[in-house]
Amino acid sequence: MKLKMAMIGGGIGSFIGPVHLMAARMDNMIELVAGAFSSNPGTSRRSGIEYGLSKERIYDDWHDMICKEAGLPDGIRPDFICIASPNHLHFKPAMEAIAAGFHIVCDKPLCLTVEEAIQLRDALRTTNKLFCLTHNYTAYPMVKKAREMVRDGELGIVRKVVVEYLQGWLSDREEEKGNKQAEWRADPARAGNAGCMGDIGTHAFQLSEYITGKKVEKLYAQLNTFVEGRLLEDDGNVLLNFECGIKGSLVASQVALGEENAFSIRIYGSNGSLRWEQMEPNSLVVRWKDRPMQVYRTGAGFKAMGHIAGLHTRLPAGHPEGFIEAFASLYRNFALHLQSYKKGEKPDPDYDYPGIEDGLRGMRFLEAVVRSSRNKKWTNV
């Protein structure tokens, strides 16, 4: 039987709502059963109908939904809540949903402050509920492979990380032109204290810790706002110091005109190095001290890819897998864990997904970059 999902936010017109739904559907393990898709009741209702729900399970208000759905009988009640609303609407819905007994899938960044993040973590610890933070990029097969290679010591001692996340879509003041995506992202009340860093910088930060398996200890940031009148930073360059002496550079921008979604990471070790680029996600460039460079490819046989990457690919080599597939793997992994949870079994750790600790790290990162940039000081994360 499919797992049941209720959704907060993500109505028609949003970018991420349809992505969540396509991803959740892909592996046939999850079905949408209820939703409060927008703070605008009309939008919520139209979305629910569009998404194929029956009217009685479409809500004008997320609080109302959590209350009512929690009271439904087993087999009808949702197993988990997907929170796809803007940043300021993550914390409260998550806290209520946990209290009402639901597991959670939540968009990043986790919330607005480190304090909220700690409260959420504590609530999850107390209730023992599952929590998945949609750092979707971790679920690409070649990201899994990269992480495995570092963990297995194939690169030797990691020395340097160069991570970039560049977009250009906010090169003009889109938030004043009726672009809904831009509006809330540029609004401190809804996005939080960080703009670009919250939206995409956290992905870059999380991926660098995810692949290296090492934590950033401190950082030095310069945040910039290039578009006049904008209230949050739309760009930033950050120096990173990880545990174990790893040094890094993180560059993020939403005013890098012409860049689409140029998220890339390079890891340099004492024996080898690797490069992964989100826009060509099925290749992992690997370089060695004494051998010609190699390109590892998604789907090119489990043997070459490694076991874990193999678990995260659906097609033979050369049949490109993309953003939705990776997002779907995140859902699939969460669903597998949730199935195990329901059966009281131990989940398979090879089907991992980012959780509350990643969320808390992300909030510490955001707090640190904002503080460092303001104070012009190296700041602990």
Added chain:
Amino acid sequence: MKLKMAMIGGGIGSFIGPVHLMAARMDNMIELVAGAFSSNPGTSRRSGIEYGLSKERIYDDWHDMICKEAGLPDGIRPDFICIASPNHLHFKPAMEAIAAGFHIVCDKPLCLTVEEAIQLRDALRTTNKLFCLTHNYTAYPMVKKAREMVRDGELGIVRKVVVEYLQGWLSDREEEKGNKQAEWRADPARAGNAGCMGDIGTHAFQLSEYITGKKVEKLYAQLNTFVEGRLLEDDGNVLLNFECGIKGSLVASQVALGEENAFSIRIYGSNGSLRWEQMEPNSLVVRWKDRPMQVYRTGAGFKAMGHIAGLHTRLPAGHPEGFIEAFASLYRNFALHLQSYKKGEKPDPDYDYPGIEDGLRGMRFLEAVVRSSRNKKWTNV
């Protein structure tokens, strides 16, 4: 309400079955309701359960399924049959399904002979049923754009076509090693008179006619079998002469060791040219007589992509869309046409999909390459 699909073939262990299902699910317009997934009853049943069907709608035999499902009441009865079985099991199921009142989605190549293809076409004409042949590559956004550019004359008069489809997975005698995918493809009884040309050459042929909008009039082929003991060709080079003086080269191979799924097409005209590569499907390289080359990108704003390509993309630029998404667009387009059909409305031609005429052309192509290679003569298509 979702359209209802019954499936023939495509059980667990097949490549294309899960692809059909992921694709059909993506846009939430279609649901699987019945299936005869394998000639092996056990496999069929396990597949049906895995795919989430209730037992009474899982069949051991496709003929049985068509009979029984045809008798179900409206609202339960499938709207269409998806035929995902090996080539020799396309024609009969399709004929019976049409006779039983179903619409059809069918894998390529259409069938085994031109005669069968003509019968199928006539049956469809008589019954006025919809038929979609899964030349899935036509549904990539940049293929739509390429076709639109040629149609609008942006390239001037088309002169030359270079189309290639190279794979390496049959470089050894996989059909003797228990590889199910290889077994039927290498078996003339199940694959037909052509191996590599039927499996992938038809895609190359169809795409070249699809994008240019011109028909191949005659061709000169050399088919080759490199792996000892193999009964069908695993490689071929073909010279193509299209209408209007367009000259072409078609190279296909399944023993091009190291190639994954390297399907590409280049079109050279008197004013411009374009190149599309399936393995980087979100880029279309366009070159001009007097301007620097351009790269058109999926998702880069409807304006630049053009309207039709825009209808076939789901994500903003830089969020890679892949094979499954294109396959899903084919299903989506078919579903839209079927919805219009059911409402008695005219479908929107911008949501096109390949049909029975493409299937017939494909059979003529296969007949011609086999004959030309044997006779060493230019052969009409």
Added chain:
Amino acid sequence: MKLKMAMIGGGIGSFIGPVHLMAARMDNMIELVAGAFSSNPGTSRRSGIEYGLSKERIYDDWHDMICKEAGLPDGIRPDFICIASPNHLHFKPAMEAIAAGFHIVCDKPLCLTVEEAIQLRDALRTTNKLFCLTHNYTAYPMVKKAREMVRDGELGIVRKVVVEYLQGWLSDREEEKGNKQAEWRADPARAGNAGCMGDIGTHAFQLSEYITGKKVEKLYAQLNTFVEGRLLEDDGNVLLNFECGIKGSLVASQVALGEENAFSIRIYGSNGSLRWEQMEPNSLVVRWKDRPMQVYRTGAGFKAMGHIAGLHTRLPAGHPEGFIEAFASLYRNFALHLQSYKKGEKPDPDYDYPGIEDGLRGMRFLEAVVRSSRNKKWTNV
């Protein structure tokens, strides 16, 4: 002491003249001492002055030059003649130069007919003079590596060759617009019986034999003329059958609008395959049956490149070497052979260069493609 070169053709305004001179100068082994640079005496004189010659060694006429220069004393007399004139002015100057005791560097294609080629070969045999045909692409380091890999059996048994040489600069009737390069190439009296095939198809043919080490036994060609009024073909597609069952496709065009100098070759064997592209000449993509693909790179340490490729690179990895460097290596290799010749020593075979046999093969190729295309028959080469 530097070797002394006299030049026929290649005056200012030509493409290839300055290339020869930059290439000959690069390794400081050769100096230009005399020249008859153009059939136009004024151009010849201006060229000679521009090229730094003293007036008495600039000639209006190549015949005159050969006579006079042959009579100069040792240490002043040229060691070899470089023939950089259009195709129709290769044979006679070469024959006379050989007769006058000079060694030869000559542009391709060798001459106008197979008969001329045979006469030239016989003259060289009789006189034991050195002859270098400037199939310059053979001198790229990664071409050397490719050839070595095939020779050493690393790819297993070679099965398929896909070679392309695409340019777009003759997409319009340039020969009517005062473009000197186009004029003689489009003129049968000066270019010979073939246009595109003579100019670039011969490079493709020669490289495929050079890397595989196998001869093309027969071919089937379709030559095309797309630009109205043009007298020679500007495009062609050719099926190739090599010794040992290797099958190939050769596509050449000078009306592939937008293509710059897109010369590439792919070789598929039973154990591995490789791809080289002239426009990114410092990479050689190598694919294997059971290992991830590799990219071999110029300069990346002699060990990985192999000895012979290492002899043909001048810079550390990542410092791009290009067309002129490869051309220079051809001259360097010829110069080394000539030095050995003068000392009566055996030359080092690792510094090879194409010679008269390649020239004769090229003429047989041109004769065969023209005949095959006319007769629509497989034709022996």
Added chain:
Amino acid sequence: MKLKMAMIGGGIGSFIGPVHLMAARMDNMIELVAGAFSSNPGTSRRSGIEYGLSKERIYDDWHDMICKEAGLPDGIRPDFICIASPNHLHFKPAMEAIAAGFHIVCDKPLCLTVEEAIQLRDALRTTNKLFCLTHNYTAYPMVKKAREMVRDGELGIVRKVVVEYLQGWLSDREEEKGNKQAEWRADPARAGNAGCMGDIGTHAFQLSEYITGKKVEKLYAQLNTFVEGRLLEDDGNVLLNFECGIKGSLVASQVALGEENAFSIRIYGSNGSLRWEQMEPNSLVVRWKDRPMQVYRTGAGFKAMGHIAGLHTRLPAGHPEGFIEAFASLYRNFALHLQSYKKGEKPDPDYDYPGIEDGLRGMRFLEAVVRSSRNKKWTNV
């Protein structure tokens, strides 16, 4: 008549010596007439002979050479001195050479301290001699085009610069393994206060100022030494603040294992952006707000490239030009200026080359990165 060059350093076994000579020879405007090629007299003599000099103009000692050569008559005396020795041997030879009446071509970084740089600048001002600093990357055609595009405002207001220079060849302690190139670069007495930053960081810094036309006002640096026992930094990440609010990131490393010579720059403006990569130097990727991305190509017709880039290319499109060609253009430009100087004419500013001001900027940059990294403070350049 060719310009006459004497050389200090650059003997056989060095990387840069042969590069200087190949570059100087390419355009036939310069000839080597004398040299003191090494601090080891035997090496100097062997080098001079290898380079084709007569014995009396090969020197054991650069000081000696300057004295003697300065006394030679017009037409024999060198016009300029090329200084290709390690960093610590730039300042004194340059000062003496200037005093002796020679013009200078000098390797980068200019010298060891800002003070030396100022003295050199003053000496040049007083004597009115020409000085070329071999920031050779500025002479690539697509770098010229990039600079022209910024200058002409095509990108709008420049906002962000991302510049990287990554090498991996010092990932191990090469300086202890007899690698001459590594030895002096890792020795503070010969390299100066900076290792990686002096060797390649200065190129990155200079190029970012060269293309943007704006000066870096202050920077924040973290320099790192990854290889144990090494005395100078082998890696660094730097935040840059330019005039006019441009923000930048500069990443340089010589322990980025697997990187060859990965020098790249991206410039983001309010209307467009560009990317250039040294390892594919003939392409310039240009992106626009409302149009598909373009790729400008070397040689693709002067019109598209622009006039200045056209002056710095030698071949038609698709014939790759590389490192030596760019280096040669630097020499060619210097030679043109020197010819004008000798004739008392004004040189053509389109044939520019970096000079003493670039050298002084480079020393200020090095002083600032070392100081910033030590003090953990933003530091003026």
